[in-house]
Amino acid sequence: MTGVGVTRTLAVPDRYDLARTIRRLAVIQGDPTVHADPQEAWWATRTPDGPGSLCLRRSPGGLTATGYGPGGGWLLERADAVAGLRDDVSGFAPEHSVVRDLWRAYRGWRFPASGRVFHHLIPSILGQKVTGKEAHHGYVRMLRHFAEPVPGPAPARMRLTPDPAAVAATPYWAFHPWGIERKRADTIRRAAVVAGTLETSTDAAEATRRLVSLPGIGVWTAAEVVRAAFGDGDAVSVGDYHIKNTVSWALAGEARGTDERMLELLEPFRGHRGRVCVLLEIGGIGAPRFGPRMPIRSFARF
Incomplete structure (x- = not known):
């Protein structure tokens, strides 16, 4: 039964921000496995017990968490982690001053910890060296291809992340109409083969070691994954096109920066370096732009 779920109540901190917290589960903006607004949020994924969805609703006591589907019980057990309530701030x-003011404004936001690695690895790989729109289009088309019903009364636009076995069995050329070239397709397919091993990672450090050992996955991709899977507030996306400039501008007034300079400026925040980067993003801070933006390509038409 997909419409009947089991429920638990979660206490939340003062000024808790449900929408901003759950949106951090989306590595790619507009991720159809995530739905979040200030009063209700949903997340759909594959658990060790099977597909499931988790609904988090505002209630007088904090949050009411409801799990649906075969994986609903697993999701309910770690609902507090998914809701960011295990994030120690x-x-x-x-x-x-910049970071202090942002933290005052957005202190209700937390890092969620989904406990699922492969779920976040697919969109992270799709986001390698392309624009956000390209990554989003490829991800949506891929989820549509592997479409399965989302358990529970989830919003209609939501999708379930693909079964790793089905992804591993898909030839690389099948990814081309989704705008995904062979390099990223092969990286996803290789990761799908070892998805079971990746899911046994006990913490962000172990997951990072396993991820970067795979061809096509570097520190940027690993950081994107462990922030969402383990709520790692210290993970920094080294190699990102924009973040190094954003950090340099916000913390030192320098319009352009390098990864080395970014890490130098973030060092006083060690333990929370990734949190600082996300706060700058939430606050809408960005370095001045010079020159043309990266063009949006369509590999599907190559």
């Missing part, structure tokens, strides 16, 4: 007391 007690030691985060930034002194830099």
Whole structure:
């Protein structure tokens, strides 16, 4: 039965921000496995027990969490982690004025920890060296191809992440109409073969070691994954096209930066370096732009 779920109640901190917290489960903006607004949020994924969805609703006592489908019980057990309630911010007391002001404004936001690695790995690989729109289009088309019903009364636009076995069995050329070239397709297919091993990672460090050992996966991709899968507030996306400039501009007034300079400026925030990067993003801070933007390509028409 997909419409009947089991429920638990979760207490939340003062000024808790449900929408911003759950949206961090989306590595790609507009991820159809995620739905979040201030009063209700949904997440659909594959668990060790099978497909499931989790609904988090605002209630007088905090949040009411409801799990649906074969994986609903598994999701309900870690609903507090998915809701970001295991994220420890007690030691985060930034002194830099920009970061301090942002934390005051958005202190209700938390890092969720989904506990699922392959779920976030697909969109992270799709986001390699392309624009956000390209990554989104490829991801949506891929989920549509592998479409299965989302358990429970989830919003109609939501999709379930693909079964790793089905992805591994798909030839690379089948990815081309989705706008995904062979390099990223092969990286996804290789990762799908070892998805079971990746899911046994006990923490962000172990997951990172396993991820970067795979051809086609580097530190940028690993950081994108472990932030969502383990709620790693220190993970920094080294190699990102924009973040190094954003950090340099916000923390030092330098319009352009390098990865080395970014890490130098973030060092005083060690333990929360990724949190600082996300706060800058949430606050809409960006370095001045010079020159043309990266063009949007269509590999599907090559």
